[in-house]
Amino acid sequence: MLCYRKHSLFTKKYHIFKYDNEIHLGETTTKIKYTINLTPQTMIDWSINHQTKQLNGFWLIWKKQQKFFLMDATTCNLFKQTLNGIVTYGKHQILYEPIQSLLHSSFGSLVKMKYLNSRDSYMCKTIQKSLQYTDDDFYYQIEILQSLNHTNILKLKEVYNSNKNYHFVFDFPEGGSLADLIKTKQLQFKEVQLIIRQLISTISFIHSKGYVHRNLKPEHIFFKESNNLESLLISEFELGCRLVDFQNKHPNCRVHGYTAPEIKSKIFTQKCDVFSCGVILYKIxxxxxxxxxxSITYDEKMMLHLINQSDIDPQYQNLLRKMLQFNPELRATADQCLTIIDAILERTPTFSNFLDRFNLDIIYLIYL
Structure with a gap:
């Protein structure tokens, strides 16, 4: 790849050489002028041609000074793709056009956007800079999202650090949220199995990497494709944390109707996520x-009464009781829940065949 830097009397050409942790700009591999560290702390800004809406170059900070480099649109797009989600960009407004506001709160917002070049849809999570959410939290979340590469986790595309906000850009989940799905239809037994297995399996993966999500609810679970329940995606990791970092990362955690009761007492374990998944399963x-x-009131007796008196399938009642234990030490782990769910999956066909045979016998007796 080539880029150019204009000087007052001449324009200089640079080759771009990409390595695992650095990008070098120079005349040759042995004659390097600029080095870009491939870390979130590295800031790069992009430039576009406002007539063609095409990328035409980039800015970087070199020895505390901004340096601008020209590139043709095709090469610039390729170069940007190698940096997406690895380094931090400055202004996202020149590259994206807001289409629809999806969520707005005092903490931040969620917006559907179109990329100016391709017109592809993306989702931008904006978090306001504050005493509660700092650059350290921003880089920490990037590290989490980079570490959690999984089919069922919303993949980070780009990150931006502007004057007042942090921006996380993801591919847009065309299938909508689980919250919207619950509102629009009553899910069948097989559909519930499909959703809850993906959810628990992904939480098990997150836990295996040493992380806790801490912010699970239907509004934070999406589907990549429309009408495809096998494309579940988990999002909203701004409260996510490594177990070893709980001492200095728990103050930002918010409490809502899907959080485990012990979170009110600032007690955090991976089983907090299991409790949240149990509340989500009940909602489904x-x-x-x-x-x-x-009011976020927790009443264990009332909860058990609701589970026992409902028309929920007994197999799921059993699973809910294990997931929703108020005592975290008695609560099932994600892996234990997964074992129970797989057993439900194995038993269901046999149970269904039994019902089919039973109904056929009844019909036969009626005709006799």
Whole structure:
């Protein structure tokens, strides 16, 4: 790849050489002028031709000074793709056009956007800079998202650090959220199995990497493709944390109707996520809230009464009781839940065949 830097009397040509942790700009591999570290702390800004809406170059900080390099549009796009999600960019407004506001709160916003070049859809999570959310938190979240490469985790595309906000750009999940799905239809037994297995399997993967999500709820679970329940995606990792970092990372954690009761006492383990998944499973099965989301009151006896008295399949009642133990030490792990779910999957066909044979016998007796 080639780029050019204009000087007052001449234009100098540079080759770009990419390595695992650095990018070098120079006349040859042995004559390097600029070195770019491939870390989130490296800031790069992009330039576009406002007439063609095409990339035409980039800015970088070199020895505390901004340096601008020209590139043709095709090469610049290729160069940017090698840096996406690895280094931090400056202004996202020149590259993206907002289409629809999806969520807005005091903490930040979620916006659907179109990329100016391709017109592809993306989702931008914006978090306001504050005393509660700092550059350290921003880089920490990037590290989490880079570490969690999984089919069912929303993949980070780009990150931006502007004057007042942090921006995380993801591919847009065309299938919408689990919250919207629950509102629009009553899911069948097989559909529930499909969703909850993907969810628990992904949480098991997150836990195996030493992380806890801490912010699971239907609004943070999406589907990559429309009408495809096998394309589940988990998002919203701004409260995610490594177990070893809990001492200095728990103050930002927010409490809502899907969080485990011990979080109110600042007790965090990976089993917090299991409890949240249990509340989500109850919501999927009944389309009702297990706890009051406004007052965040937890009543274990009432919860067990709701589970036992509901028309939920007994197999799922058993699973819910194991996931929703108020005592974290008695609560099932994600892997244990996965074993139970797989057993449900194995038993269901046999149970269904039994029902089919039973119904046929009844019909036969009627005709006799």
């Amino acid at each position: 099965l009944t389309r009702k809230d297990l706890f009051d989301h406004e």
